[in-house]
Amino acid sequence: MKALVTGATGFLGQKLVNRLKQNGYIITATGRNHEIGKQLADQQVQFIAANLDDQTKMESLCQNQEMIFHCGARSAPWGDYEGFYQSNVLGTRYLLQGALKHHVKRFIHVSTPSIYFQFEDRFQIKENDPLPTKKVNAYAETKWLAEQEVDQVWKEHQLPTITIRPRAIFGPGDQTIIPRLLRIHERGSIPLIEGGQVELDITYVENVVDALLLCASAPESCFGKKYNITNGEPKLLIDLLQLLFQRLGEPLRTREIPFSTAYRFARLFEWAYRLFRHNSEPPITRYTIGVIGKSQTLDIAAAKEELGYHPNISIEEGIDLFIRWWKNKL
Template sequence: MKMLVTGGTGFLGQKLAFRLKNMGYEVTATGRNKTIGKVLEQNGIEFVHCPLEDRERVLKVCKDKDYIFHSGALSSPWGKYEDFYNANVLGTKHIIEGSQKYGIKRLIHVSTPSIYFYYDERQNVVENAKLPDTFVNHYATTKYMAEQAIDQAFAHGLPVITIRPRALFGPGDNAILPRLIKVCEKGALPRIGTENVLVDITYVENVVDALLLCMHSPKHTLGQKYNITNDERINLYEVIENVMKRLDKEVRYKKISYKTAFTLAAILEGISKTILFGKEPILTKYTVSVLSKSQTLSIDKAKEELGYAPKVSIEEGITKFVDWWKIQ
């Protein structure tokens, strides 16, 4: 069978493409990073340089595929709305059009639990929880719009499933843990508000497992959305301290109240928008929320309907990440 993985040069997309290839499938991966694309090609994966907003290229690459895994997106806490819209909304609509045109068996869409959060405490959030009236950033806004497009496609007969994986980490991660490590190395890490900040993080290969389960899940799972985590609520600062200890480095904290941090972030965002021509500020309101508010998800639905069960624990995952990080 022929598989298409969008975002194939991204963290999750690479892992998925390699797993599918190792399972014996014929895999095509799209993405923007030509360097990583060459690595994919060296491992027997067809790579197509294809920005998601390029409708004609997207339609062409969808042809003759059996399954499409749509993990491609612009993921960042900061940036221009137009860029997020083009990648996340237009890109998804193009994938939907290609899926409909060529009659794929299933479109498996990767969304985000960022749509749940709005600067507050939320624990054990279920998939149909009330969403905020305004989303935290352009990324969350446009990913929700992409979900709406997916829902419309399902209503018109397209077989789709959506997963919402939380905070991916593991070897190859260039976002969550690496950013925290670099902050700790440069100076003190802000410790905002309470010290008991519970979060979900998810080992990347567990997310790949969830995506593969979506290929052959029961018919009643079509059109559904599923939270995906490691199902281990954990203190954010314990994770950071665990990682830094394994790297033989000390974590220094700078305590700051939530009100002060949020106000500072709001000021910095305003300066960035008005004076710095949109340059990402060193602190955003979203980052303040992530570092200070407990945010956890329920994955009961994924366990019951998909048969999902995380195989690699957070502790095992951190070990694998640190071993990889040390040789970079």
């Protein structure tokens, strides 16, 4: 089976490429990180550096491919809308056009549950639950528009598509979620809103890879659908932090901060950075405060029943694997 993987130099993309290679796929990998691309090439993976907004490149990469795993995206809580639109919306459109032109058999799209986010507690969100009219940031807005591009191609051209929405991916190689918490802790303490009594879902990276591979072999009844992907183990933020630092063998240091206070500070930072530091990301954003200050859990029943998805690595096992990697890295 020949497969194109976009975002192959990212956290999820690298793990997917490794697993596809183990499963005998002939892989073409693309991404922006030339250093990681060279590492992939050294592993006998064809790597082609490209930006998602390069229409000619995206369409040509689809040639001779049987399957596309679209993991690539511009992902950040802050940034100019146009940059997100070009990468996330136009990049997806160009790949879909290439898939149609070159008769690709299946298009598997990685989206995000950020499209569900509102500044309120939400539990067991289903894929077809109403979405907020206004998305929380440019990333969420453009990923939702990208999903609509995928939907349109399925409806109008019957290109087999499946979309997954994995929540808060972590594991060895993660450079964002847990490493950011550890860096904050190193500087003093981790701020906790509502005492960390907010319920969250996170997902071990190899479980997401499992879901992608299940999409590759899923029946036609799954085409055109979306699936939430998590570990299926909602936990309180404080419990996750205590587990993490217990496994690290370090005392957890936290400080209490009211949601309203944190939100006001974040809004002030956003205002200042928008005016004076256009190209920099504020140290905190309202979205970041919302993520750690409001509960959000997802219903994964559809993925279990229709894809046959089952999280094989638990959160505790995943944290142990991350810590082993983190300590080796240090």
